Amino acid sequence: MIIPDDLLYTETHEWIKREGDNIRVGITDHAQSELTDVVYVELPKIDRQANAKEPIAVVESVKAASDIYAPAKGTVVEANKALEADPGLINREPYGEGWIFVL
Amino acid sequence: MSDKKTPLYEEHARLGAKIVPFAGWLMPVQYTSIVEEHQTVRNNVGVFDISHMGQLILDGAGARDWLNMMLTNNVEKLAIGTGQYTLLLNERGGIIDDLIIYRIDDQKFLLVVNAARTGEDFAWLQNHLKEGRSPGRLNGGLETAAHCNLTNRSTEFGGVAIQGPRVAELFRALFGNDTELPARNHILDLPFDETRVSVAHTGYTGEDGIEVFFRATDAVKFWNAVLEHGKPFGMKPCGLGARDTLRLEMCYPLNGSDLSPERNPIEAGLGFFVDLTKPDFVGRDALLKTKESGPREKLVPFRMKEKGPPPRPRYRVFRNGERIGEVTSGTLSPSLNWGVGMAYVSSAHAKIGSEIDIEIRGQKLPATVEKKPLYRKPAS
Numbered sequence A: 001m002i003i004p005d006d007l008l009y010t011e012t013h014e015w016i017k018r019e020g021d022n023i024r025v026g027i028t029d030h031a032q033s034e035l036t037d038v039v040y041v042e043l044p045k046i047d048r049q050a051n052a053k054e055p056i057a058v059v060e061s062v063k064a065a066s067d068i069y070a071p072a073k074g075t076v077v078e079a080n081k082a083l084e085a086d087p088g089l090i091n092r093e094p095y096g097e098g099w100i101f102v103l
Numbered sequence B: 001m002s003d004k005k006t007p008l009y010e011e012h013a014r015l016g017a018k019i020v021p022f023a024g025w026l027m028p029v030q031y032t033s034i035v036e037e038h039q040t041v042r043n044n045v046g047v048f049d050i051s052h053m054g055q056l057i058l059d060g061a062g063a064r065d066w067l068n069m070m071l072t073n074n075v076e077k078l079a080i081g082t083g084q085y086t087l088l089l090n091e092r093g094g095i096i097d098d099l100i101i102y103r104i105d106d107q108k109f110l111l112v113v114n115a116a117r118t119g120e121d122f123a124w125l126q127n128h129l130k131e132g133r134s135p136g137r138l139n140g141g142l143e144t145a146a147h148c149n150l151t152n153r154s155t156e157f158g159g160v161a162i163q164g165p166r167v168a169e170l171f172r173a174l175f176g177n178d179t180e181l182p183a184r185n186h187i188l189d190l191p192f193d194e195t196r197v198s199v200a201h202t203g204y205t206g207e208d209g210i211e212v213f214f215r216a217t218d219a220v221k222f223w224n225a226v227l228e229h230g231k232p233f234g235m236k237p238c239g240l241g242a243r244d245t246l247r248l249e250m251c252y253p254l255n256g257s258d259l260s261p262e263r264n265p266i267e268a269g270l271g272f273f274v275d276l277t278k279p280d281f282v283g284r285d286a287l288l289k290t291k292e293s294g295p296r297e298k299l300v301p302f303r304m305k306e307k308g309p310p311p312r313p314r315y316r317v318f319r320n321g322e323r324i325g326e327v328t329s330g331t332l333s334p335s336l337n338w339g340v341g342m343a344y345v346s347s348a349h350a351k352i353g354s355e356i357d358i359e360i361r362g363q364k365l366p367a368t369v370e371k372k373p374l375y376r377k378p379a380s
Helices: A029-035 B009-014 B034-043 B063-070 B115-130 B141-145 B167-175 B216-233 B240-249 B284-293
Strands: A014-019 A022-027 A038-042 A055-061 A065-069 B018-022 B025-030 B046-049 B054-059 B082-089 B095-105 B108-113 B149-152 B157-163 B187-192 B195-200 B209-215 B297-304 B316-319 B322-333 B338-346 B355-360 B363-369
Touching (some): A022 A029, B025 B034, B025 B240, B034 B240, B046 B216, B046 B240, B054 B063, B082 B115, B115 B149, B157 B167, B157 B216, B167 B187, B195 B216, B240 B322, B297 B355, B322 B355
Antiparallel strands (some): B018 B025, B046 B157, B082 B095, B157 B209, B297 B338, B316 B322
16 A cells, blocks of 8 residues: 555545645545454535534444544535445545545 | 563464553554455454463362352253353342353363453452352352362463354365364364364354464474464464453443443343243342333444444443443444444443444444344355
8 A cells, every 4th residue: 555645644544635725524544454354434414514523423443433533623415425325435546536525 | 560471472472463462461452454354254264362261160069059049040941061251240239240250061161261350250250159158038159169179270271262254174175074163153173183172153243254272382383383374375374452342342241341231231231041930040130120120221333333433342332412422442443444343321221222322532423223233144
């Protein structure tokens, strides 16, 4: 796995990609491999206001549920609906199709 | 106290396993993927390191009668070379441990116990032996206790569980085509590459399987032989993660999660392994009372009604807004691709088909009480 160098990373293992005024958020390859097989993702609702470091999504593996934090204050403008049908995208493409939300 | 390593620890590390502390041991939770390892056991055959489990030996002229007073199942029914699932209870009927007892000789018994409880089980048995008494109304304890000897052999032995529909083929590849698999719940000493191992036809996955015990010094040799001979059968090393999802689909309880000293075997649905016709055993009086009044709560398997987040231990259970219990095991079943679990619920709602709600992050999501097991193999 090539770790992209155009991203920012949080202490809680989310990655952040700047897209104009927005940021796209997912979890790192290291995080997905620690979580193991992702079987369910609870996405934040569109228009939800979030403060920095507030838990706004949940990624669940076979073993456990893990909170995903908003890296900055903002409003949810997109959530990755593809994860509802195929949560394994987070394991297979953590930096690509496995993104979780856009603030 | 630092976590212990099994004699196979270096092998797990070499295979790239993810290692986690479990019950005071550093154990592989998975090698590649819990779901993959789970499917390997359901479809082919997998091998688990179970060296962390405890081995206690009790021998002597009084061993059988004394154990019959310490354990719930009937030791008298055990022929030499056979094993039975049984429970070690406290005086209140609470479960200290669940274990398999094997009669390996006329006066010699092997107890295979949970890793987390090995020390506690040993101390409990030792104290009862030392006090020179067996508990309860019959004062025959003194006589029998004086004639048995208890030893903790856990560090001397390692073990693996080999589980899955192709286990019989792998067994022949390991022990020779002329060697017969021991009958179910039987244990047999077999020669293996200039040493001897004990093979029991038992398991914790719902698949056909064996559990093999060997000297700790033979562990690496045996493990690598299993991996090598297992290749043609699609064998994979499997971690504790898959062991947990496999057992939960079968509704086999896990001590520390589904069983505890606060729960008795009647509440836990393990009455089948308790012989109340025995004149005495530790916890019997308490169980008779529970049986008479009926248990307040029961351990039941359940299945979520809708696809959604999997249930987890400690999630609360409701019915019409009223709190009726708590989840003790829960996951997304890899075989069913569906949320399942086990929970203690008040007896009024414990019937098969009862509608219950599991509270997941503030939302009450509907589930149904199911019949055991949660997963049944499709007829082949």
